[in-house]
Amino acid sequence: MSTLYGKSEKRKVSRIGLLQAGEGRGLVHPVDEGLNEGFDSVDHAVCNAAAFAYPKSFVPEFDLGSLTFFAGFAGILTALKNSVIVAAMTMVMSIAIGAPAGYALSRFDFPGKSLFRLLILLTRAFPLPLLALPLAVLFIRTGLDDTAFGLALVHTTLAIPFAVLITFSLFSGIPIELEEAVWTLGCNRLTAFQKVVLPLILPGITASAIFAFVISWNEVFAAAVLTIENRTLTAFLLQNLDTSPLHLKFAGGFILVVPALIFIFAVRKYLFAMWGIANR
Amino acid sequence: MAVIEIKNVAKRFGDYQALHDINLTIADQEFMVLLGASGCGKSTLLRIICGLETATEGEVWIGGRRVDHLAPKDRGISMVFQNYAVFPHLTVFENIGFGLRMQKLPNDEVKRRVERTAELMHIEQLLKRYSGELSGGQRQRVAVARALAMEPDVILMDEPLSNLDALLRLEMRAELKGVLAESNTTAIYVTHDQVEAMSLADRISVMHEGRIVQAATPVEVYRNPAERFVAGFIGNPPMNFLPANFVDGGKWQVAGQTYDGPAEANGPVEFAIRPEDIAPSDMGLPAKVRLVEPLGAHLLVTCDVDGAMFRAVLESDLQVKVGDLLALAPQADRIRWFDTTTQLAIA
Secondary structure (H helix, E strand, O other): OHHHHOOHHHHHHHHHHHHHHHHOOOOOOOOOHHHOOOOOOOOHHHHHHHHHOOOOOOOOOOOOHHHHHHHHOOOHHHHHHHHHHHHHHHHHHHHHHHHHHHHHHHHOOOOOHHHHHHHHHHOOOOOHHHHHHHHHHHHHHHOOOOOHHHHHHHHHHHHHHHHHHHHHHHHHOOOHHHHHHHHHOOOOHHHHHHHHHHHHHHHHHHHHHHHHHHHHHHOOHHHHHHOOOOOOHHHHHHHHHOOOOHHHHHHHHHHHHHHHHHHHHHHHHHHHHHOOOOOO | OOOEEEEEEEEEEOOEEEEEEEEEEEOOOOEEEEEOOOOOOHHHHHHHHHOOOOOOEEEEEEOOEEOOOOOHHHOOEEEEOOOOOOOOOOEHHHHHOHHHHHOOOOHHHHHHHHHHHHHHOOOHHHOOOEHHHOOHHHHHHHHHHHHHHOOOOEEEEEOOOOOOOHHHHHHHHHHHHHHHHHHOOEEEEEEOOHHHHHHHOOEEEEEEOOEEEEEEOHHHHHHOOOEHHHHHHOOOOOOEEEEEEEOOOOEEEEOOEEEEOOOOOOOOEEEEEOHHHEEEEEEEEEEEEEEEEEOOOEEEEEEEEOOEEEEEEEEOOOOOOOOOEEEEEEOHHHOEEEEOOOOEEEO
């Protein structure tokens, strides 16, 4: 893969950096100068011992050391920023494209409607690894490689089926009579949408947007393949944790899980609704 | 203030012909009820007048203006929906004032008109509530108030009372009639409930399979049904039908009895009589009682006359039991005759 990029220099550097950083204390290697601030404050030997200990104690030790180390880790803030940017773009694009499709599906009869609904789901039928190579080539040709926008495009593709299906069920939950009533009260389709449909659907749209955010946030494969310098947090961690000691892997995993957990918790009601489980 | 003219309106959904060549003129300030069983096209016709549906053919004129190319908002109409369609995210006040706000009326004018219509519908104490906090009857009041606040030329109602329980429906029906009579608007009201239609309408248009089979006053529709369908649809229970045989000179034989009927016979004819226009007497249709249903004021007696089912509404103090043989005499001026081939009434 790296021959495709020609930018793999930086990647190698950072990987070596972390390799050294990770093995730093445990294996008594000389520590890389640039990476060891913040590193010193953590007793890695202790952490590592706890990670490997068996049997585990029921009351886990509580130590923010590994997390603090992460916060100070070079590149992590940039990666976090990239993640947020890509996820935000995904969120906006998937709603901008998905919600009108959901509206059309719920309100209009058109030929090929059921086929269209099936095709939406089919976008998730192709495994990303299959698409990765052609995508990477395409992106390099169009100059989209290693950009937040390019990655957001891929993530949008992944998020759209959910955006369409969630908004479809949301729109279907709003009786057509409400819209018709607005039309008779002096609105055209657009103002009717603004005045009545949008306020009613907004919580659901938010949930669907957050869901798109989570999809993008959690996505690692496309992010790892399509970016080099502008890595998202998942790709960055995947790359670097590979060579880190176990307690740092755990800390990294934890960092990734938390936002997704919060988001899923926030939208759980709509996810259940989407899957046809009444939860209201 | 508007006459509504419907000229040659037809509607097709694919291969299905929902409306056939409808022609109807509704006078200014008239209360017109479209009555029919479900699927007869009455709601489709209303929605075409409203502009929520476009006619495949024909024209709709409101107040001397052709409107079938106009959006609903430009037709000078307002509509009350079956499931109320009260906006859940707005207060009752904002619901009623919604259309007025869309017209960009000044705040004090909106307030004045909202309060006046709210008072009219007896919901002035609910103005700050949301739809979720209202009962079905209150929601329906809000929906009617919202339509009235627009001061429309025409108010259209699509089964507005059918989601209410029986008592509330009775109460709202009377109220609606009073309010609409005062508002000087032309009203079109769609219902499948004939009692509702009878009690509200200035005129009833009975619809059947996409056609208007009779448009007349409630009493006329009841007394002189233009088609056999109307006779069998209106009234509870509806008219009785018996086959009739021409004797001569305008005399017809029905179940062994002779009655005055059409002067000439062109094909088979049916004799028809309303169940309440029948009284037991010495001479009459021989009826064997099959079922007796006491209804309080009356007895509903289902009999067998000449092998056909025949129902009579009789005085409740009459002693009748299953198996009795009765002679039922129809009131002569209430007998109607229908041509079995064309289904039309014979004058």
